[in-house]
Amino acid sequence: MTTDRTPPPDAPVAVAVREVRKRYGDRQAVDGLSLDVRRGEFFGLLGPNGAGKTTFIEIVEGLRQADSGTVEVLGHSPWPRNTALLPRIGVQTQASAFFVRQTAREHLVTVAGLYRKDAAAADRSLALVALTEQRDVLVENLSGGQRQRLAIASALVHDPELIFLDEPTAALDPQARRDLWQVLRALKGEGRTIVYTTHHLDEAEALCDRVAILVGGRIAALDSPHRLITSAGARTRLLVPEGRIGLDEAAALDGVDRVGEQGGSLVLETSVPGKVLQALDALTGLDGVITRTATLEDVYLELTGHAAAGGPSPAGGGSPAEGTPAHTLESRA
Structure with missing residues (x-):
């Protein structure tokens, strides 16, 4: 494209x-x-x-x-x-x-x-x-x-x-x-x-x-x-002010993949942010909720993190097809 x-x-x-x-x-x-x-x-x-x-x-x-x-x-x-x-x-x-x-x-x-x-x-x-x-x-x-x-x-x-x-x-x-x-x-x-x-x-x-x-x-x-960002399926992060919702309650929301805490906020990671925002709105409202969409840095860290962890290299030693992240190739190798 x-x-x-x-x-x-x-x-x-x-x-x-x-x-x-x-x-x-x-x-x-x-x-x-x-x-x-x-x-x-x-x-x-x-x-x-x-x-x-x-x-x-x-x-x-x-x-x-x-x-x-x-x-x-x-x-x-x-x-x-x-x-x-x-x-x-x-x-x-x-x-x-x-x-x-x-x-x-x-x-x-x-x-x-x-x-x-x-x-x-x-x-x-x-x-x-x-x-x-x-x-x-x-x-x-x-x-x-x-x-x-x-x-x-x-x-x-x-x-x-x-x-x-x-x-x-x-x-x-x-x-x-x-x-x-x-x-x-x-x-x-x-x-x-x-x-x-x-x-x-x-x-x-x-x-x-x-x-x-x-x-x-x-x-x-x-x-x-x-295209690298969208094809990698990197998750969106929703930052919810601390105390607005509990860890267990947040983790139970449909569409939430992971929950953590960072800088006074509860961080909800999701690949379906619309669904999670709708659920949050019904529970607590959206005032103060910050949405951080996936970036090239997320893709970069995922790819280089695979290498640092000793994961397999792309098969064949050549270049992957455009739009194909390394972790996809690794799953095929």
Whole structure:
């Protein structure tokens, strides 16, 4: 299923990956990953530390050689290092390098010059990430969040068509995060393709057309955030003010799967919230009752929790079909 902002399944492909593997010693970091990123798509790559995200991204960017499998980026192989691709892609890594004795603007002018872009491109990138006021500040004197924004500006200064962002909001405060969201939405609106890793699940849910959740070097689930949430059957939580209803009485309500206590509230988990709300209304009224619907974080925690508990991996070592969470595959294995 597509939306008005999601490229259709038959859209041209920006990144095509087939059965890519990478091992470090006795650890299989990437284990038979296959996926396509469509042109114009905002594609999220999620997973716990050690899931293989950074290794996979570095292979796609041409910074690391895969042990096996094939990768095409904008119709070309990124390895051996393909310099013809460099002007067409922008890369922001977790540990970005800077010319620290230059000002923010001087740094961007230098980077722009490497791509034969003029100083005006540096000024546009500074404005894009809200660093114009810091243009004359030495890079070494910028705050951590400001350096993060400078790294993003460096990835965008040459106007690339494919952008790789590795946890770009990691050092940003909540307002700066939301400001960057607007920048990224604008880039997508211009038709850019964005491949994005993050540990902020609310961010992925708000921004991404599709996400792939990696567990143990494999794809555990791949689809739009909405379809992953609905297909996983994650429960809705109803928060009832403490003292309104007893634990046993709440647990006996038709449709309630689990009851707990949290922060002065009774938490009722259910897959049929309408039915439970109707029953609560008849018993106590709904004043003060808070409904928290399932989120991408619920799906993520369920999938990564299976892996942490030593559950079986998806059969076959390849990618599951879109919309198929790992726990569904595990039940078939």
